[in-house]
Amino acid sequence: MRQVARAARASERALYSTARAYEARAPLVVAEGNAAVAAGSHPAVAARGFGFAAAGAFATAAAFTPTAVALCAEGEEAAPAGAEGSAPSSGSAHPTVVFVLGGPGAGKGTQCSNIVNDFGFVHLSAGDLLRAHMKSGSEDGNMVAEMIKNGQIVPSVVTVRLLLDAMKASGKERFLIDGFPRNKENRDAWEVTAGYDCDFVLFFDCPEDVMERRLLGRGETSGRTDDNIESIKKRFKTFVESSMPVVDYYAGLKKVRSVNSDQSPDEVYAQTKGHFAAFV
Ligand SMILES: Nc1ncnc2c1ncn2[C@@H]1O[C@H](COP(=O)(O)OP(=O)(O)O)[C@@H](O)[C@H]1O
Numbered sequence: 001m002r003q004v005a006r007a008a009r010a011s012e013r014a015l016y017s018t019a020r021a022y023e024a025r026a027p028l029v030v031a032e033g034n035a036a037v038a039a040g041s042h043p044a045v046a047a048r049g050f051g052f053a054a055a056g057a058f059a060t061a062a063a064f065t066p067t068a069v070a071l072c073a074e075g076e077e078a079a080p081a082g083a084e085g086s087a088p089s090s091g092s093a094h095p096t097v098v099f100v101l102g103g104p105g106a107g108k109g110t111q112c113s114n115i116v117n118d119f120g121f122v123h124l125s126a127g128d129l130l131r132a133h134m135k136s137g138s139e140d141g142n143m144v145a146e147m148i149k150n151g152q153i154v155p156s157v158v159t160v161r162l163l164l165d166a167m168k169a170s171g172k173e174r175f176l177i178d179g180f181p182r183n184k185e186n187r188d189a190w191e192v193t194a195g196y197d198c199d200f201v202l203f204f205d206c207p208e209d210v211m212e213r214r215l216l217g218r219g220e221t222s223g224r225t226d227d228n229i230e231s232i233k234k235r236f237k238t239f240v241e242s243s244m245p246v247v248d249y250y251a252g253l254k255k256v257r258s259v260n261s262d263q264s265p266d267e268v269y270a271q272t273k274g275h276f277a278a279f280v
């Protein structure tokens with residue numbers, strides 16, 4: 001444990017210099033990133049005061065990764081992911097966060113609504129937040145719109161800020177973060193910016209042909225620019241190449257609670273709620 005803590009502190013010092021070097025190169029973006037940090041609720045993170053840039057996010061995330069891993073390793077030792085259905089101990093220093101992952105159309109949103117009703121979680125869909133942001137007339141709205149249509153992953157600086165703002169605005173302590181993190185950069189940025197990792201990942205496992213049928217059905221009424229066959233194919237590719245490695249990463253940490261979502265909604269929920277027994 002001491003070794004891990006030392007490694008984390010060393011990485012943190014390295015992170016701080018990286019962030020400072022970065023700040024010198026991109027002051028405007030860091031200012032935006034700091035706004036995101038200020039919106040977050042974790043004091044240790046606010047004290048660090050660093051930011052991400054849309055343009056440089058990928059390179060920067062790579063520089064941050066050792067810290068994220070060190071902090072994660074430390075967190076794991078201090079607060080293990082726990083057995084099925086276990087809740088974090090009371091007095092936890094951070095909110096309860098469950099990342100809800102699964103392919104497009106796997107049924108994440110549908111099941112999140114059920115969990116909200118029964119277990120008092122707040123449901124934050126990263127996709128819904130991005131779609132609202134895109135329609136809000138924001139400066140980067142066009143970029144977000146284009147990326148969603150093409151099934152690409154919006155830079156973390158945008159998504160993490162939207163999520164942390166929404167969490168803060170809710171004033172609540174239990175969150176289902178639906179459809180995020182979608183790649184390694186998202187995951188690293190979350191952990192560094194929020195200052196803590198998720199409690200566990202709820203993963204909906206569904207075959208691609210089933211998801212495709214559902215999405216085409218949803219597309220008849222959703223009005224979404226990406227519920228069409230061309231965008232759906234791109235989203236599947238992004239899911240396999242970028243998002244599944246995140247699920248695999250958490251599986252390696254024994255943090256994934258998996259549900260077969262190729263069943264009726266009621267059957268899926270019967271399995272899903274078993275993972276939340278500790279939150280009644
Ligand atoms: N278990 C299920 N069986 C059949 N249809 C489903 C099931 N779960 C969700 N759906 C439908 O499939 C579509 C995609 O579900 P949704 O919850 O929006 O998925 P996601 O949030 O993973 O993209 C919606 O039209 C929804 O009503």
Ligand SMILES: O=c1ccn([C@@H]2O[C@H](COP(=O)(O)OP(=O)(O)O)[C@@H](O)[C@H]2O)c(=O)[nH]1
Nearest residue numbers: 104105126127147148151152153154179180
């Ligand atoms: O953290 C996120 C969540 C969503 N998206 C974008 O929003 C789209 C729709 O995501 P959502 O979760 O709403 O729908 P799903 O693909 O799961 O049906 C994705 O394809 C991405 O383009 C993103 O970039 N980052």
